[in-house]
Amino acid sequence: MSQDIDYGNLMHTAMRGLIKTVLTSVSENGLPGAHHFFITFDTRCDGVEIAEWLHDRYPEEMTVVMQHWFENLEVGESGFAITLNFGDAPEPLYIPYASIKTFVDPSVEFGLRFESPDEEDDFDPMDDEIIEVEEEPQQHDADVVSLDSFRK
Template structure:
């Protein structure tokens, strides 16, 4: 029996499912309106599949943009694949959701950042893997305000240090 509930790990799992659901909708219906995505991922993560020449250019991490031209977007349980243009050459990529570091839709000021040490299995340190909005919480402890009147809530005060 676990010593405590690992909320950080559960939150990451839920947020990765959110990404999968969004990408599935886009694969099925296309990008609506001005929506577009910046997806940064770890190119060294197991399961990332990309052309060796791209891997040489991006040995650690890569940011892709799903906006004007992409094709063959397919979403599986634990990864997605897509064909993008690099120098007017189509290249297929396979990216496991676990490899993703950030997922941002700047058209609606939405972003997720996944900490590198989220996969730690130390049950006592349940908050290590908590996700932060890339557009949001400042480390100052104040709750920043967004231009649309909504607030981004910082979870930092509940994190173990």
């Protein structure tokens, strides 16, 4: 009997765990430095809790920003609750990790993208379409040294 390893699902689980770890740290210590997050989620996903007027305005997908003002951040096993300000009107939200489509911290050019199962059908492992992790390393001037000079 042969079973395949579901690497895509395992990576998504690990990446959602990373988001949970980051949000837990923020709930305990606040946002450090210039860090801030753009979180896009599927508003149709089971467990999403947003005001009806927000759901009417964003019937499929919504992006929220965690930056200058947020409160009541509570990180749970399957999602997180947060109160955000929409035009001077605080609104509580509950966002399950499974509903997250992208998580981006532009202050360090880091981002995660989750594809839905329908989008994964055309997956080519050479295209990196399931996961995009963008983190641009700092550029440093360096001398290139050939290893041949060290060989005997």
